[in-house]
Amino acid sequence: MSAAPADPPFLDAHVVVELGTFRTDVHLACGRGVTAVLGPNGSGKTTVLKALAGLHTLASGHVRAGGRVWSGDGVHLPPEERGVGMVLADPLLFPHLSLLDNVAFGPRSRGMPRAAARARAAEELGRVGLTDLEGRRPAQVSQGQAQRAALARALATDPEILLLDEPLSALDPQTRSATRADLVHRLREFAGATVLVTHDPLDALTLGDQLLFVDDGRVVQSGAPAEVVARPRSPYVAGVVGLNLLRGTLTQAGQDAALARSLDLGRGEHLVVAEVPGGAGPGEELLATINPAAITLYTEHPAASARNLWQLEVVAVTVTGQRARVRLDGPGANQLSAEVTLGAVAELGVVRGARLWASVKATEVSVYPA
Numbered sequence: 001m002s003a004a005p006a007d008p009p010f011l012d013a014h015v016v017v018e019l020g021t022f023r024t025d026v027h028l029a030c031g032r033g034v035t036a037v038l039g040p041n042g043s044g045k046t047t048v049l050k051a052l053a054g055l056h057t058l059a060s061g062h063v064r065a066g067g068r069v070w071s072g073d074g075v076h077l078p079p080e081e082r083g084v085g086m087v088l089a090d091p092l093l094f095p096h097l098s099l100l101d102n103v104a105f106g107p108r109s110r111g112m113p114r115a116a117a118r119a120r121a122a123e124e125l126g127r128v129g130l131t132d133l134e135g136r137r138p139a140q141v142s143q144g145q146a147q148r149a150a151l152a153r154a155l156a157t158d159p160e161i162l163l164l165d166e167p168l169s170a171l172d173p174q175t176r177s178a179t180r181a182d183l184v185h186r187l188r189e190f191a192g193a194t195v196l197v198t199h200d201p202l203d204a205l206t207l208g209d210q211l212l213f214v215d216d217g218r219v220v221q222s223g224a225p226a227e228v229v230a231r232p233r234s235p236y237v238a239g240v241v242g243l244n245l246l247r248g249t250l251t252q253a254g255q256d257a258a259l260a261r262s263l264d265l266g267r268g269e270h271l272v273v274a275e276v277p278g279g280a281g282p283g284e285e286l287l288a289t290i291n292p293a294a295i296t297l298y299t300e301h302p303a304a305s306a307r308n309l310w311q312l313e314v315v316a317v318t319v320t321g322q323r324a325r326v327r328l329d330g331p332g333a334n335q336l337s338a339e340v341t342l343g344a345v346a347e348l349g350v351v352r353g354a355r356l357w358a359s360v361k362a363t364e365v366s367v368y369p370a
């Protein structure tokens with residue numbers, strides 16, 4: 001008996017766009033729910049959104065949504081014929097219209113009679129908690145309220161795909177946090193697929209059902225948030241989820257017993273680990289993560305010799321609340337980050353240029369196939 005075929009993704013896209021010398025080549029397969037797209041500046045995130053919206057023509061590939069072809073096979077539907085709603089960092093509301101008329105503009109421009117469009121707008125504003133403010137103009141509401149109105153406007157046209165490009169980035173931290181909570185609530189009720197472009201790991205982890213990391217126009221990793229957080233596959237992804245990532249090969253058996261379970265990091269450096277993935281053989285390439293909080297710093301060579309010990313230079317210190325993130329550099333453990341208390345910063349004299357010893361226990365290293 002053969003298994004029933006899986007449902008095709010609600011949004012299935014292979015976006016190949018050429019902008020001058022920059023080429024984006026990204027596959028997206030999204031079910032209903034939120035796909036969060038992360039990547040460094042200039043990596044192609046907005047290009048993907050614009051291609052989905054029909055604002056860029058594909059050099060090749062396709063965009064299919066809700067069972068229809070939007071791009072590809074000789075088709076290029078203009079933006080207004082795609083079922084997309086878009087929210088950018090700037091809410092871009094018409095200043096001379098009330099919130100109600102701003103939101104009604106979408107359905108009106110798609111041919112809905114005025115009274116019906118206003119009723120639809122009122123319903124959408126109610127869903128983002130703005131009923132009391134629907135008669136106000138954009139200048140008479142807060143930044144967060146304006147952004148919620150922009151979301152209502154995007155959803156008032158009943159899009160199949162909702163595209164959000166850094167929707168919270170222009171908000172101050174407190175408004176951002178409240179608006180993020182509103183967004184989580186509203187998106188849960190949205191029946192289509194949402195593609196959210198963001199730089200903020202918290203946005204991605206709280207809103208995303210799946211994460212897609214893009215670098216230099218390519219997907220470098222995708223998966224469920226828990227999977228990505230546990231097993232980052234590139235330094236960029238590891239940085240976003242706050243882990244150190246090292247790559248090495250499993251040491252050949254039969255060498256020094258102390259190094260029996262270790263990764264050869266190159267340049268004569270080894271990382272001793274407690275466990276290796278089942279079935280991994282000598283010479284196999286592996287990835288290893290280390291939580292910055294698991295790294296201990298010393299000013300002198302510690303007496304109790306931890307197996308993983310490096311002498312490194314402090315290249316940056318950043319403070320968040322009661323803890324400091326210390327970026328260290330040196331041979332064998334390039335760009336290692338440690339997280340220590342502010343007390344330790346004072347005690348150890350952690351300043352840029354200081355040379356410190358950093359150690360991590362083998363049991364604190366998590367190893368998985370590269």
Ligand SMILES: Nc1ncnc2c1ncn2[C@@H]1O[C@H](COP(=O)(O)OP(=O)(O)OP(=O)(O)O)[C@@H](O)[C@H]1O
Pocket residue numbers: 019020021022039040041042043044045046047048
């Ligand atoms: N119209 C254009 N013509 C030529 N190159 C462009 C054009 N638009 C964007 N680019 C280039 O394409 C690359 C990707 O841009 P894109 O805006 O998609 O990046 P992004 O990941 O959204 O960046 P950011 O996080 O900074 O918003 C960049 O190198 C950018 O300079």
